[in-house]
Amino acid sequence: MKILLINPPRRNDSYMYPPTSLLYISQAVRRVGHEAEIVDIPYLLENFPDKYSLFDNSLFEYLLGKDCDVLGLGGLVSTYFFYDVFVKKFRAVKKNIPIVVGCSVGEPIKEVWEDHNPVDYLVESDGEIVIQRLMDGLDAKDYASIEKIPGLHYLKDGRYIRNEPEAIHSIDESVPFLSYDEIDHEYYIVELSKWLEDVIPDRSLIGNEKPRFLPLLTSRGCPYVCSFCFHFNKKMNFHSPDYVVDYIKFLKEKYRINGLYVIDDLFVVDKKRTIRLCERLHQEDLGVVFFGSGGKPGLVGSEVLASMKKAGFIRFSYGIESGSQKILDVMVKETTVEQNIESVKLTEENNVPCFANILFGMPEEDIQTLNETRDFLIKLGLNTSRFYASWAVAYPGTPLYQWMKDNDLVGDTREYLFKVGSIGKYIYNFSNLPLRKLEQKVFELHREVDMAYHLKHKEYKLYLIKLSEILVGKIVYLLNPELRDRIKTFGRQKILRKKMQRLEKRSTAEIEKWITTLNNNADQPQFAP
Template identity: 30%
Template sequence: MKILLIFPPLVHKQIYDLPEFVENEASLHPPLGLMSLAGYLQRFSRHEVRILDANAQKMEYRQLSQALQEYGPDLVGITVNTTFLYDAALTAKTVKEVDRDIHVCLGGAHVNLYPNQTMRLEGVDSVVVGDGELSFMKLADSLSEEKNGSGIDGVFISKTDRDKKINPMNPAYYIDDLDSLPFPARGLVNPQDYYSVFSSGKTKLMTSLVTSRGCPFRCSFCQLPFEKLRMRSPKNVIEEIEECVENGYAEFDIYDDTFNFSIDRVIEICKLICEKKFKIEWSFRGRVDRVNREMLQWAKKAGCSRIQFGIESGSQRILSAYNKGISLSDVYEAFRLMRQVGIASFAYFIVGGPGETLQDFEESLTLIKKIKPDYITFSILKPMPGTAIYDLSLKKGLRKNDYWEGFARNPTKDFIPPLWEENFTLSELIALRNRALRSFYFRLSYIARRATTIKSLNELTNMVKSGILLFRDICVSPIFKASIQHVKKT
């Protein structure tokens, strides 16, 4: 059976919670979910599999249709997140326009939230809930034997299961032993398609790496549907890194939701990297309350160049509203240790949370001045489906209807998800976000400090380009839009 795994063209993605540069141009990561499916199929089946990252290749739907005609797949798997549901649905319709007999299966974070609604979309034959590697392969096996794929854990067929009550948290849909999975099929994508503004050189290949799945924390703004944390062994992680190094990769972005949940595990991974003498650079996303000096020293020795922390707010009251489970003292200590050890820090903040006032926002700016991160970003809170904050917005009457469920049933290209506009309007939230970014990135002292850290011409090029594009988004564009509005009024 010929299988094509597709990351859709992101032609209709809505952006305004982050600056356009941060959302679209700062980085592009390989589709690890699809690569993991492909790796499993290559190892345990005889099916022929390809990956088409239509977003990375900047495809339009006409080109997607042509690619489908040229390959002629029997089964198409499409990954879908709520933020690009419309494009995923349009991709499914495009497949059926090419050949009605191609079986179309959707999987991914959105399907875990809205399995029944996804099954009812035009052109969708089945959905996979949970970890897809084993379930999707069993679906392919069933279809190749001219069966309909029913009766497989985690697989639901549109014709027979669309009204079935599905529990996405069912443990049967998830894989506990992550070491049993083959490594992602990186050979099926073009590594040159992927990049990051933090990359230190054009000659170095970069990739993403996932060493765990799930998250035990329950932040109120987070969409993660499965709270059980499953971690790969340090030995297994090192084996994947070694395979990547042998294939020319030298930069890694560890994409775990909380890589440093176990400090001891992080240290063990770092020690193994040092033993192998890998000449690599890597970064990870972590929590400030899971940091100590020993871990950071080993991370630095093993090539860790940057750690990204979700701080969210400088107000303890807002942190509590987000159910972050961290204190401001945790933040101060983590960033103090980072500066001493010499690892770059990236702080994520949110503006516009439940009950947030201008004073809370000012406290975030004050915190930034005190902890002195190397990089920051501010996003505007967008209540996403499946989150406690979204449920709270409906309960408080900020929105009268379950608009995300309506969008899941009938995705449209002009859908604009509301923000949390309790104390601020949309324009005020954008203005606050832009003010925070301007006050941080366009200080002469910051620019001078960043210039002293540049190690290559490529880094200098990235820094200049990033600065210009960020200036466009948070300085020039708002002035231009305000001028247009003034002209319209007069």
């Protein structure tokens, strides 16, 4: 049997990541004797705009012309807007082809699939073993066994029946080395490397070679339940040091990489394991550097960070999220401001360049909590090149979205999904401030942090530039939202084009225009404050 796997278009994205989840699935399918093909839609829209488009149906015609026995859909929950249209078109042409949906666009919104676009199967948790069993069952027409597959939701009488996922004891055994041969891996190596060059604290840390990065996943899962974050797996599963080392050697030989972006949800969750892995990486001297996320303050210590430095980590980011204890508690971060400060200081002391992720606009956010975050960043000596700011977005499947539903702040989930893009867009104002006041305060916060940094380092010209931006901003924020957004967009394009290797993709503009043409109220104003 053959499964056709779809990597959907995404909104407000730079498309720097290869479709790793679908690559894992396609290799799992082949491992048990079936066929798989991935259609990478973001890549097609960006690189072949004259051939594939959402507006003239050329993309849909291409997809519907593909032969398959099973259709597999994956992606983030924010990609549902595409599937809402595509599944209907697919069903009209290929009525008897079973459809299976995985990742966060699947089971977390199962009521949307039930009520608006019923597909045959949804996959909960990691999908490799589930998809293997499903393909075997469909091939044998053994529908009784399919209805017993752990982690599978199957449609019956218009509703999904859930099978509890089973524990995976060894992902070394169930997950073979991930190959990128079936996609344009060179394109993604270049795109990911551009992004890393933009955000790396010191370009000399990479060496003289042109950076060639790919993602690296050394573990799966996260046991925490931060209110804004979505995870399938609460249980952690780890690859062994042997597996990680051998896999890096495989990637280095096959794709000539010299760096890896560690994409674990929580790389440092087990201190002993992190130290063992990093010590092994240091001993092997593989000739690659590591650019990591997955840091949680309170879980690191000097021994962990020293081992990471020896292993070759040139940047490590933490989910700090806020400098206000009040907001950290709202987020259910299970960390304190003091732990955040200590972790950043320890990381700097161990010469691992540190980066902080900050989230604005959560419930209870106000002037005081924003000032606390500003003062926190200034105290640590960070500037805007050392922290990444995003807006709080309630994605279906998260506690924050459930909070919206419990408080009657959202009605129809399907309609909401047509408004949800990336963390760069503020969909609903959870804060205690009017939206314009919140946006202006965050705008000024960025510049105040930079001003403190420039003043400390006696960079007076840069200080005055940031001060002038605040003064101009006070005028801009008096304008109506549409004109204000046009000015901000113009400014970003002029400034960022000079500073950044990678830019927002051309195809994202096409996607946004296409969404507004759909008959789903997508062109209505976003949720009001």
